[in-house]
Amino acid sequence: xxxxxxxxFRLKLTSAYLLIFFLEFFVFRVVLLLSSNSxxxxxxxxxxxNSFLIGLRFDILPICTFCGVFLFLINIPVNSKIFLKVxxxxxxxxxxLFGFLLAADVVYFKLFLKHLTTEPILIKxxxxxxxxxxxxxxxxxxxxxxxxxxxxxxxxxxxxxKYYKKSYTRIAFNAITLSLICIAAILAVRGxxxxxxxx
Numbered sequence: 001x002x003x004x005x006x007x008x009f010r011l012k013l014t015s016a017y018l019l020i021f022f023l024e025f026f027v028f029r030v031v032l033l034l035s036s037n038s039x040x041x042x043x044x045x046x047x048x049x050n051s052f053l054i055g056l057r058f059d060i061l062p063i064c065t066f067c068g069v070f071l072f073l074i075n076i077p078v079n080s081k082i083f084l085k086v087x088x089x090x091x092x093x094x095x096x097l098f099g100f101l102l103a104a105d106v107v108y109f110k111l112f113l114k115h116l117t118t119e120p121i122l123i124k125x126x127x128x129x130x131x132x133x134x135x136x137x138x139x140x141x142x143x144x145x146x147x148x149x150x151x152x153x154x155x156x157x158x159x160x161x162k163y164y165k166k167s168y169t170r171i172a173f174n175a176i177t178l179s180l181i182c183i184a185a186i187l188a189v190r191g192x193x194x195x196x197x198x199x
Contacts, residue, residue: 010075025059028102036110060188067094068185079166088156096149104130
């Protein structure tokens with residue numbers, strides 16, 4: 001099954017973005033564990049593993065809630081490379097946004113042993129404070145996130161330019177694919193996010 005096969009290219013692109021989102025959340029969860037390891041000293045390896053699995057369930061909620069519609073749209077057989085690029089650009093911006101929010105959560109947890117997700121209003125009320133940290137003590141992390149997001153932008157566009165082909169009418173295949181994506185997203189939003197990481 002070749003990537004250039006339009007029948008599967010969009011599905012593979014969707015899977016690639018889902019993998020990137022989950023890896024992004026996973027990496028920051030590892031960073032949180034390492035940066036605040038003293039808080040988790042009493043946890044067994046099994047408890048930590050279980051917390052990671054619970055965290056994975058929680059990650060599904062923001063990914064599907066904010067990105068689900070764009071993952072759906074890139075699977076619509078619209079014969080427009082621009083349409084595809086617009087949607088993956090929005091997904092790329094969410095990768096950048098999640099990166100900064102997750103980094104802020106790691107810093108906040110290290111300072112106050114609380115997650116920003118439990119006090120979302122703090123994101124707005126302390127925005128200037130987090131901004132000063134981002135371009136102060138944590139400038140290396142900020143640059144790393146920006147470089148990672150820039151790389152995603154670059155390579156995602158290169159992949160579309162290289163492998164994109166005009167869609168052909170596959171009514172049954174498209175109907176089944178889009179229906180399954182919708183059902184999966186709805187189930188994920190309804191079932192995900194009921195527990196927070198390490199809570």
